[in-house]
Amino acid sequence: MALINLKINGKAHSVDVEEDTPLLWVLRDHLGLVGTKYSCGIAQCGACTVHRNGEAMFSCITPAASLTEDEITTIEGLSEDGDHPVQKAWAEVDVAQCGYCQAGQIMNASAFLKMNPAPSMDEIDEAMNRNICRCGTYHKIREAVAMAAKSE
C-alpha cells in the first residue's frame, strides 16, 4: 500500500492504495467519483476517459501513482453545473440511449475540441472513433460534437 497524492477536479486527494491501482478504481471505489465508467479495462472502449492536463486519457490502464504531478479532470469536474459547451450540446441533441458510455464520450470530445476547436466532420469521426457506444448513438454524438464546436 502507498499513499498517493492526486489533484482531481481542482481538489487535492490522498488515497492509500496498492501502487498499481489504476486511476479508474481510485476514482470509483475510493473517491466516490463514479461518473467515470468501467467497461473493458484494457483501453479499448473509452468509457473510462478522463483528462490529464487537459488531454484525454484512459483511466482504466493508468496507475494513479503515475499521476501525482498532473491535473486530473473527471466528468464531475468538467463544469460547475453541467454547462460545459459539450455537455450543453449533448443535452440539446439528446444524445444518450442507455447513457453508460456518454461521460467518456463527453470527456473525449471536450479534450478533442480544446485541441481542435473547428474540426471537420472527418476529424470528428477520427477523434471519436476511440469510444464505443453499444447503443449506436454515433450519429447524435457526431452532431453534438459539431454543435459544441460551433458554440465554443
Add this chain to the structure above:
Amino acid sequence: MATLTKTNRRDFLKIAGTTAGGLFIGFNWMSCDSPKMEVLSTEEVLANAKNFNSFLSIAPSGDIVIYSPNPELGQNIKTSFPMVVAEELDADWSRVRVLQANLDTDKYERQLTGGSGAMPHSWERLRKAGATAKYLLVAAAAKKWEVSADELNTSEGIIYHKASGKKIGYGEVANDASLLTAPEEITLKDKKDFKIIGTPVKNVDNAAIFTGKPLFGLDFYREGMLHAMIQRAPFGMKIKSIDDAAAKNVTGVKDVITFENSVAVVGTSTWPLMKAKKLLNVEYEPDGKVESSADHDEIFKDLLANGKAEVKREDGNVNTAFKNAAQVVTAEYQCPFLSHSPMEPMNFFAHVEDGSVELIGPTQTPESARGAAAEVTGVAPENISVEITRLGGGFGRRLRADYVSEAVHVSKMMNAPVKLTWSREDDLTGGAYRPSVRYRFEASLDAEGNMTGYKLRGVGMNAGNSTRENNFPSGAVENLLIENVNYNSSITTNAWRAPITNFLAYAEQSFLDEVALAAKKDPVAFRLELMEKAKANPVGGELRYDVDRMIGVTKMAAEKSNWGKNSNVKQGFSVYFSHRTYVAQVADIEMENGTPILKKIHVITDCGMVVNPTGANHQVRGGVVDGMGHAMYGNLTFEGGLPTQTNFDKYRLIRMKEVPAVDTYYVDSGFDPTGLGEPCLPPTGGAIANAIFSATQRRLRSQPFIEQKEFTDLNLGIKRA
C-alpha cells in the same frame, strides 16, 4: 371521436388503491430534476403529494411525480411512459419529474424490458391512469366552484372555468380530488388532440447522465459493503481442484469462497479482486459436452442433412412443386454466437439478512431477480425487495438472473452486503449468447419466375424454434415447408435483441433476393408480387403479419430511396415484421473509382403512432447500427468450452467511422403504438448484403461479413452520405 373505454373496476381499484408514503421511494439520486424544478426537492414533493394511482402523485405545489415501472436500458421507456400519462392528465411537462418504480407486480403487472412489448402492453393503462386523475381533479374543481364538470377545461396543469374566468392549478385541488371516487368509465383523448405524445421530448435522465451522477447499478455504493468477483467454469466443465493461496494473499482480499461451480474472491474494493482472480488456480474437468466452434460447423452440416426435424408449417405439397419446377434455388446461411456486451458489465448488490433480502441493480426483469434470490435463500418473495437502477444496456443479457443469484450466494455466505462486479472478460466468457444457427433455403420457380415452392430448414444451438413460420413469405407461397432442428449445446444461450429474427431476417431477405434475381425480377417488385398474393388469397393457416402494413413500408421504401433510379447507386432491399412492427430498409452503395462505398441506409418504420419522435429516431438508428455492426464484425467462437474472444480488442463492436448515414421515415398507419427496441435491427444485415451483391456480385451467406472469403478483396468503404 374520443374513445370511451370501460375501466375494469377491480383493475382500477388495484391501481388506484395506493397506500400513502414509502412504497415508491426509488433512489433519490434517480430523480430527473431539471433546473426549472429545483424549487422543491423530489423528497419534499413526495412528502406532500397525493397518490392518484400507481403511476402518479400530485403535490400541492403542482409538481407531479410519475413512476416508470419498467427497467430503462436505453429504449427510453422512462421518458415515453410518463409522456403518455402526462398527455391524458393534461400536465405541464415541465412540472413532471419521473422516478423509477421498484418491483411491485401487484401494481404494475408487467415490469419487464424485453420483446419490445412495454408500450403495446401499457398504452391503454397509462392513458387511463392519466385520464382518471384528470377526471378527479376536474370533479374536485367543479365541486369547489359549484359548477358542472362539463363546463371546465384543462390545459398544462390548470383547470379553467371559461364562463366565470376562474382558474385553479392541479396542485390546489389534488387533496380534494384524491378523496373522490374514481369513475368506472373514462373518456380518453382523441389522438388528434395530443400535445405531448408525438412531440420530441428529451430523455428525463439527461442531466444526470451528462454530469456523471450515480445512476447505474455499478455506481451503487453502501457503507460497509463488500465487493466480489467470480471465476466461472468453462461450458461443459466442473471444478476439479482449487488453489486459492496466492489469491488470498493479495492485499484487500478478505476471503475466497466456493459455491456451486463458482469461486468468488471477496474484498474491500474492486482492483485487488481483479488481481486476485488472475492468481486463482482452478482446475476443471469435463462434466458434459465441451464444445468448440469447429465441432459446431460439422454438427450443423450433419443435422441439416440427417437431423430429425419438427415441422413448423406445411402448406400444399412442396415435393410436387419442386418436381415440376423450371428452376430451383438453394442456399445455406450461417451465423455465429454473439455476446450481448452491454457497456455496463453484469453487476448486482445483494444484502441477505435473516428472513429478508435487499436487491439493487440492473435487471431487465426484477421479478426474475426476486425469484433467483428466493431460490438461493428460501426467503419468501414478499420479503425480497428489488430496486431497479438504470441499465447500461441489456440487449437481452439482463433477462437472466444468474448474476443476481451469484450476488445473493456471496452475501449469504459472507453474511454481509455485497456488490458483485463482472469484468469485461467475465461478461464475454460467462455469457448467455445469441445462439449460432444455420439455415437451408430452397425455392422452386415456374417458367414465368413465380415462386411455387419454398422450403426452410433451420438448425440452432439451443435456439428453440429457429424459424418464424407464420411470418412472410408464409401465406404467399402455395407449397411451403418450414422445419426446425434444435441442438442441445452446453453453451448457455439466451434472448439477444430481436431473438432469432436478428439473423433469420438477414438470411431470408438475402435468399429472397437470390430468388428474385434467378426469376429475373426486380427484388422489390418480386416481394410486392408475393405480398399482393398473400393479400388476395392467403395460403394456409395463421399469419402473424398484416400484409397491408408490409406493403405500406415496402412501397414507401422504394419511393424514399429512389429505388433503382440512379445507376451509380447500387441498392439492397430488405423488409421484415417483428415485435408487432413493420420495417423496410434500403442500403445505398455508391461506386467511387470502382470502389463500393456504403453511404446510407433508408429506414421506413410502421410502429403505429410514434410516441416520442426523438426517442424513436434513437431506436431506429440504434437498431440499424447494431444490426450492421454485428452483421459486419460480430463473432464469438469457442475452443474447449470457452470463448476465444475475451475483450473488445478481439470481439469487434462497431465504431464511429463505420457507420453510414441512416435516414428515418415513419408510416402514419393510425394504429396504436408498438415497440421499437428491436424491430429495426433484423432487416439491416439483409439490406447491406443485398446492396453488396448488387454492387459486386458477391453473395455473403454467413456473418460476420468481414470474415467471409467473398469479402476479403471487396474494399468496402463506409462514408456518411
